[in-house]
Amino acid sequence: MTDDLTTLVTGLARRAKDASRVLANATTAQKNAVLRRAAEALRGEPGDRVIEANERDMAAAQQMGLSKAMLDRLDLDRKRLESVADGLDQVAGLPDPVGAVVEERVLDNGLRVGKMRAPLGLVGIIYESRPNVTADAASLCLKSGNAVLLRGGKEAFHSNTAIAEVFTQALAAEGLPPEAVTLLPTTDRQATLVMIGLDGILDMVIPRGGEGLIRFVAEHARVPVIQHYKGVCHVFVDGSADPEMALEIALNAKVQRPGVCNAMETLLVDAALAPTFLPKLGAAMDAKGVEIHADDRAAAHLNGVKSASEADWDTEYLDLILNVGVVDGIDAAIAHVAKHGSNHTEAIVTKDAAHADRWLREVDASLVLVNASTRFNDGFALGLGAEIGISTTKLHAYGPMGLAELCTLKWVGQGEGQVRQ
């Protein structure tokens, strides 16, 4: 059984890798035509098949007693499918990263050198219940000239299969190898293990999902992993902060969309500002239905809050819950973030330019911010046009990954016969 799985997964991956060599040299027009064709299909009859497949997944999920939140993630209706199709058209409209040359210069010997964006090859995506990831990931990989090997969640198996078929048909119709979008036909964990062991075939794997999935992949992979890990994001209200601005940023960071990784989980406030700022914060958060877990010093200025446990400071709630702590100045705030942060998004509210500068330099996170909401950490908000996720891995890409981050930069040099002295 395991041997069969190994043969199956390795064979599919090899064919996808072969397809990646064709994709790498596909023209922008060809790649865009595939994306627009897939979008059109999702709006038409193949889209009906996706909806039908999703209904089967939903029925099974309800029988299995999945949570309401899980069911909502899994659900695909016409409106959601239309938004998936719009996403494909948007990716088609983005500039092609492949072949772009950056950092061009002429060396003293006349050799013109630069770095050219080139596809990575075969990208693996391992994800859980959202079937729209199938389309998002496929579109970004295709546009960046990569083939993609997808391993979706078992709850969404039929939906994913129907969506992947839309892509393989669009590829074939445009004369490109359909294997460039390959969905594993099994969600067996053993198959995932084989997939992430394909050193020399799979060029990168991105796990998208809960902590358990990411840890499993990081622990067992033999190929490079870009972790898109949890966001335990902080806002530090410095002693010099404008309290109005701090309150607005804190509210936005917590409540504008609490279920995402760039939402704030912990607010730290300088002791000097705590007596005046915290009562206002408490009232404003209470009005939005936010439950506060406070340390003792913060609790002294707040009404009806819970006491924060040690584990709370490391928790990604993804919910209307907020830790609040009082710290003695920026050093203590930076130390707290170094201990409890998850290298995701960290913001300071301050009027002190030296503190702003220290925060930007000393805090280790994929996005460090001064006087702005943590919610800005995504590829759309930062102007990438699209994103495959937000990397909390420091190598290769740190922060939102768009089309450029799905490429490598190879050196290119053009001479007139230069030799080394």
Next chain:
Amino acid sequence: MTDDLTTLVTGLARRAKDASRVLANATTAQKNAVLRRAAEALRGEPGDRVIEANERDMAAAQQMGLSKAMLDRLDLDRKRLESVADGLDQVAGLPDPVGAVVEERVLDNGLRVGKMRAPLGLVGIIYESRPNVTADAASLCLKSGNAVLLRGGKEAFHSNTAIAEVFTQALAAEGLPPEAVTLLPTTDRQATLVMIGLDGILDMVIPRGGEGLIRFVAEHARVPVIQHYKGVCHVFVDGSADPEMALEIALNAKVQRPGVCNAMETLLVDAALAPTFLPKLGAAMDAKGVEIHADDRAAAHLNGVKSASEADWDTEYLDLILNVGVVDGIDAAIAHVAKHGSNHTEAIVTKDAAHADRWLREVDASLVLVNASTRFNDGFALGLGAEIGISTTKLHAYGPMGLAELCTLKWVGQGEGQVRQ
């Protein structure tokens, strides 16, 4: 024993990681002072201790019957030590990469965003017999604000220990934690295994050495590995090439320094040019003492050459040996390189702009060249000022790695109270 080693290596790595947090915020002046102090020490009495330690290593190596080439790599005399010291001064003179902001722009909402270079943290270097790597790696990691965990070869153990001590003393003298340069006090392979398993402590590991070492590290590492792998580099003489230029580039690529990874191992020539070009190439290579292994079509135009075996096309000779093959046009040349190249350095000699463009785009190597010698693929020749090696890994850094490549790019944003709509 294994438990003891695990405790030892993990403890040293943790202390080095703690030191990395201090190094990350050290000023440029502090870091340069450490490098200049270490250079001065190598020129003085501590340098004598390095030479003495090296004499012990050399004596033991001679007794163990190491090859002449190995002994030469291991040997450190005053002249070589002076050149190591000069290298440290040069690194001190390079711009500090840490804190530099690139790709700055202002978003529509007024948020000023960019990417700031920041150290990776703790970098691991695993290397073999050359003791100068200890100083090179330590200097580049320090300058880029990283701590370094070094595992040198057992032949150079005493030399490496003496060099590392120069750094720890220089760090302490400048008020920085000496653990920022940590040499493992054992060359036990089990200790290496522990080291490359330190996920969450070691941020990156670079194996430098032979194929066996690199494969061992790649196979067992639980931390990101940047492979500095072999160079099976090609020069393709296109049908439109200027034969004089092609000959000069081929000679330079093969004989200027045959023992390095960016030397040419295989020359491919378009069938149209073979009858006129190959006799001249053969004579020129023969005059330089180069042994040619040719395919049948090439052998028809060459005198006194060996027949190339299938394995030859994948061999990094690092010696005065050259494979020569005849191909039918650029497609066959690109296919040959895709099959036998090692993603290192690949050059075309051509007058055809379309062929030049195809070569640059379609060939997958860390440096692709038009009308220039493969020997240009190193950090010095490409203007990086220094290099820790040449990455053949596509993620993070592809090609020569200088100070910038020992850093990550974190996003930074500065606002005036912006929140997400």
